[in-house]
Amino acid sequence: MEAGTATPTKVARPEVIVHGVETPPRGWLAWLTTTDHKKIGILYIATALVFLMLGGVEALIMRLQLAQPNGTLVAPETYNGLVTMHGTTMVFLFVIPLIAGFGNYLIPLMIGARDMAFPKLNALSYWLTLFGGVAFYCSIFFEPPEAGWTMYAPLSDDLYSAAGGVDAWIFLIHLTGMSSLLGAVNFVATIHNMRAPGMSWGRMPLFVWTILVFSYLLILALPAIAAAVTMLLTDRHFGTSFFDPTGGGDPLLWQHLFWFFGHPEVYIMVLPAFGMISEILPVFARKPIFGYKAIAAATVAIAFLGMLVWAHHMFATPTATVVLAFFMLSSFTIAVPTGIKIFNWIATLWRGSIVYKTPLYFAAALPGLFVIGGISGIQLAIFPVDWQLHDSYFVVAHFHYTIFGGGVFGYFAGLYYWWPKMTGRMLSESLGKLSFWLMFVGFNVTFLIQHSAGLSGMPRRVYDYNEELGVTTYNLISTIGAFILATGVVVTVVNIVWSAKRGKKAGNDPWKANTLEWFTSSPPPPNNFDVIPRVRSVEPMKDIRREVLAGARPAETVAQPAAPRSV
Amino acid sequence: MSRRLLTAAVAAALLAMLVAAPSALADALTPESGGSQNADNIDTLYKITLYIGLVIFLIVEGTLIWSLVRFRARRGGPEAAQMRGNTPLEVGWTLGAALILVMLTVVTFLYLDDIENPPASGPNGLRASQAQFASIDQPEPPTSGGPVLRVNVVGQQYLWRFDYGQSNDLFTYHQMVVPVDTTVVLHITASDVIHSWWIPKLGGKADGVPGHINETWFKIPGKLAGTTFHGQCAELCGAGHADMRAEVRAVTPDQFEQWAAGQREAIQAAHDDLAAQRRLRERQD
Numbered sequence: 001m002e003a004g005t006a007t008p009t010k011v012a013r014p015e016v017i018v019h020g021v022e023t024p025p026r027g028w029l030a031w032l033t034t035t036d037h038k039k040i041g042i043l044y045i046a047t048a049l050v051f052l053m054l055g056g057v058e059a060l061i062m063r064l065q066l067a068q069p070n071g072t073l074v075a076p077e078t079y080n081g082l083v084t085m086h087g088t089t090m091v092f093l094f095v096i097p098l099i100a101g102f103g104n105y106l107i108p109l110m111i112g113a114r115d116m117a118f119p120k121l122n123a124l125s126y127w128l129t130l131f132g133g134v135a136f137y138c139s140i141f142f143e144p145p146e147a148g149w150t151m152y153a154p155l156s157d158d159l160y161s162a163a164g165g166v167d168a169w170i171f172l173i174h175l176t177g178m179s180s181l182l183g184a185v186n187f188v189a190t191i192h193n194m195r196a197p198g199m200s201w202g203r204m205p206l207f208v209w210t211i212l213v214f215s216y217l218l219i220l221a222l223p224a225i226a227a228a229v230t231m232l233l234t235d236r237h238f239g240t241s242f243f244d245p246t247g248g249g250d251p252l253l254w255q256h257l258f259w260f261f262g263h264p265e266v267y268i269m270v271l272p273a274f275g276m277i278s279e280i281l282p283v284f285a286r287k288p289i290f291g292y293k294a295i296a297a298a299t300v301a302i303a304f305l306g307m308l309v310w311a312h313h314m315f316a317t318p319t320a321t322v323v324l325a326f327f328m329l330s331s332f333t334i335a336v337p338t339g340i341k342i343f344n345w346i347a348t349l350w351r352g353s354i355v356y357k358t359p360l361y362f363a364a365a366l367p368g369l370f371v372i373g374g375i376s377g378i379q380l381a382i383f384p385v386d387w388q389l390h391d392s393y394f395v396v397a398h399f400h401y402t403i404f405g406g407g408v409f410g411y412f413a414g415l416y417y418w419w420p421k422m423t424g425r426m427l428s429e430s431l432g433k434l435s436f437w438l439m440f441v442g443f444n445v446t447f448l449i450q451h452s453a454g455l456s457g458m459p460r461r462v463y464d465y466n467e468e469l470g471v472t473t474y475n476l477i478s479t480i481g482a483f484i485l486a487t488g489v490v491v492t493v494v495n496i497v498w499s500a501k502r503g504k505k506a507g508n509d510p511w512k513a514n515t516l517e518w519f520t521s522s523p524p525p526p527n528n529f530d531v532i533p534r535v536r537s538v539e540p541m542k543d544i545r546r547e548v549l550a551g552a553r554p555a556e557t558v559a560q561p562a563a564p565r566s567v
Numbered sequence: 568m569s570r571r572l573l574t575a576a577v578a579a580a581l582l583a584m585l586v587a588a589p590s591a592l593a594d595a596l597t598p599e600s601g602g603s604q605n606a607d608n609i610d611t612l613y614k615i616t617l618y619i620g621l622v623i624f625l626i627v628e629g630t631l632i633w634s635l636v637r638f639r640a641r642r643g644g645p646e647a648a649q650m651r652g653n654t655p656l657e658v659g660w661t662l663g664a665a666l667i668l669v670m671l672t673v674v675t676f677l678y679l680d681d682i683e684n685p686p687a688s689g690p691n692g693l694r695a696s697q698a699q700f701a702s703i704d705q706p707e708p709p710t711s712g713g714p715v716l717r718v719n720v721v722g723q724q725y726l727w728r729f730d731y732g733q734s735n736d737l738f739t740y741h742q743m744v745v746p747v748d749t750t751v752v753l754h755i756t757a758s759d760v761i762h763s764w765w766i767p768k769l770g771g772k773a774d775g776v777p778g779h780i781n782e783t784w785f786k787i788p789g790k791l792a793g794t795t796f797h798g799q800c801a802e803l804c805g806a807g808h809a810d811m812r813a814e815v816r817a818v819t820p821d822q823f824e825q826w827a828a829g830q831r832e833a834i835q836a837a838h839d840d841l842a843a844q845r846r847l848r849e850r851q852d
Binding site for chain 2: 075076077080083146147148152154155160245246250251252285286287288289290291292293294316317318321328329332333335336339340342343344346347349350351352353354355356364367368371372375376378379382384385386387388389390391392451452455456457459460461462463464465466468469
């Protein structure tokens with residue numbers, strides 16, 4: 001230091017000083033320290049699939065307990081723990097991380113960027129989610145939460161849930177919530193600023209549209225639940241009484257805050273799946289998407305209206321009729337943009353030349369299943385009808401048709417569709433189709449019959465039911481279906497493990513797809529693209545293929561700025 | 568040819584099942600009803616939505632499956648039509664969907680009054696002379712006509728308590744006894760966590776929320792005297808949630824009078840007994 005400041009005049013010619021060479025870490029350390037959006041995406045997806053297994057096992061234990069009346073497999077407390085763990089796991093540790101994973105992996109590739117806007121923030125998002133999950137699952141070694149994933153006060157208050165399980169749940173919400181917020185900010189910054197030259201809003205892939213809307217919804221909805229769980233934490237431990245009527249609080253305040261987040265959360269969970277099948281259906285129908293603008297606009301409309309319907313989860317609470325009527329009508333209006341999407345997807349298939357590959361099976365099943373959840377959703381939105389259906393197995397059936405049928409089937413389509421890009425190898429088609437049919441049949445056997453159980457008077461979240469209720473057969477059928485469904489999921493896992501080593505080589509563009517991620521190699525190099533083609537339409541890859549066929553140079557390209565040294 | 572035969576056989580079997588088991592099917596596809604007008608009206612409203620829903624379901628699934636089968640890629644088949652949209656079609660199905668929802672809204676509001684607001688008691692219900700249960704200090708009696716029976720329902724882990732009137736001298740647990748052909752208005756709350764009152768055949772749910780009073784009603788027709796209706800708590804309330812059952816026993820007004828008198832006596836006797844025990848213990852101390 002002294003010497004350097006003492007001899008400033010001597011440094012006349014430029015010199016290069018090397019302080020040391022950073023070798024990129026290898027093996028597990030590479031995964032631990034990565035800020036590469038693709039590696040983070042894969043970490044997210046792998047984590048989500050592990051939690052899918054855990055949540056699925058919880059569901060199977062519940063279905064076994066309910067297969068017959070007077071089941072003795074688990075104690076009532078354990079059953080309530082399973083209900084809570086299953087719901088929380090599937091929402092916060094499976095679906096949301098899975099979307100974050102696909103979003104992370106695909107958004108920079110689809111918009112022609114080198115990485116996300118804030119790579120380190122991105123890594124932080126992932127680790128927050130993982131540790132949220134770990135903190136939550138640690139509670140099974142003590143006492144898991146038993147108040148349902150909705151954690152209604154006062155049941156979740158310290159007087160009725162003294163054990164630390166609820167606190168573990170609160171930490172999970174805070175950690176995964178922070179993760180999602182940071183992730184959402186990152187997506188917004190990336191999508192707004194880093195699109196390829198020529199990719200105007202009207203040429204952005206529909207999956208990117210849905211991830212953008214997903215991100216804005218998270219930013220709007222998450223603060224409500226963050227506030228609510230903090231209030232619950234202080235109610236439980238620091239003597240406040242936000243939700244405690246004996247201290248002047250109100251249990252309904254919890255429900256309003258929870259559902260102000262909770263209903264947008266439903267659209268947060270399904271919109272990216274809608275985006276995925278809006279990418280996949282045109283590729284396999286060999287046709288452009290029908291009504292691109294209508295689908296993009298419907299996505300925004302669903303998100304906006306989705307913020308205004310939360311109290312339709314509270315129709316049985318003591319609430320003025322005019323309020324109930326408002327929330328009925330606002331819920332009705334969502335059916336319009338959703339219907340637009342469904343019709344546009346069908347019109348995309350119409351007069352196509354449909355190639356039957358596994359991603360198409362899952363993608364084409366989505367509108368067929370989601371429409372059932374949509375119709376039962378309209379029935380539930382009619383508040384006098386909801387008074388009968390609310391909190392019954394009808395509702396359980398309804399939201400599984402929307403989130404599993406309308407969400408998870410889309411994510412499985414996405415998994416089969418983008419897996420070759422992520423690994424460079426194809427998944428087995430025969431195992432994929434087997435998995436699809438097992439999941440499709442198993443799903444419908446499990447959940448269609450649950451409508452009837454609910455209509456016959458079976459409430460949700462019960463560890464046992466009365467034989468005289470007449471729902472014994474329904475429950476047995478549902479349990480059998482659950483195991484068929486689980487077998488289907490296992491077949492996909494086997495497929496993933498098998499193809500990781502033995503799958504056919506995929507090449508850059510195995511599906512003859514439309515979007516930019518297929519322009520680069522499979523798997524893509526650390527910084528994705530050497531050159532970025534100028535985007536001239538919603539289907540840049542189709543343009544490039546046409547130019548190549550015509551013998552022209554593959555499109556006008558724009559050189560990337562120099563890549564940074566370390567990854 | 569054999570494929571067509573198979574299709575026909577499957578269709579015939581399905582049709583036969585539909586014809587053979589309409590009652591079983593109706594039971595599996597519609598909510599419980601038959602114990603009270605509001606439950607019946609909800610059932611009707613539900614069926615209207617079900618029929619409209621079924622039509623939409625068939626249109627969507629039909630066009631979806633037909634497109635998937637008809638337009639599968641074939642060697643030498645036609646190229647995919649490169650169309651990107653159709654504005655009149657988009658406007659059409661947007662307006663169509665909106666129109667169906669407007670229809671549903673109108674139908675809902677037509678039925679709402681009958682579902683939400685309790686009617687008057689019938690001529691064979693509780694008579695005015697027996698109407699000591701109809702507390703006069705409640706605001707806005709629902710309608711004119713025979714007296715209305717008001718019951719305060721309190722949920723607690725894992726039991727329902729029913730208080731008749733305000734004087735605290737007549738109450739029961741688990742089984743509510745009510746006269747037929749009489750409008751029974753329930754004021755529902757809870758003393759610990761949230762519970763939800765639900766007897767499916769007698770109408771919809773009403774949450775009992777601590778610090779709030781919720782209201783619902785039912786009116787059991789005269790011919791159902793002697794029936795017991797079953798239900799259970801519909802809001803997760805703890806480990807015993809599934810065991811928190813409730814019953815409503817419908818009896819004739821005279822039987823109700825008898826039961827009420829007996830129950831009052833039993834409660835008074837229990838109070839007296841308790842007082843006697845207390846005095847005995849105090850003397851012994």
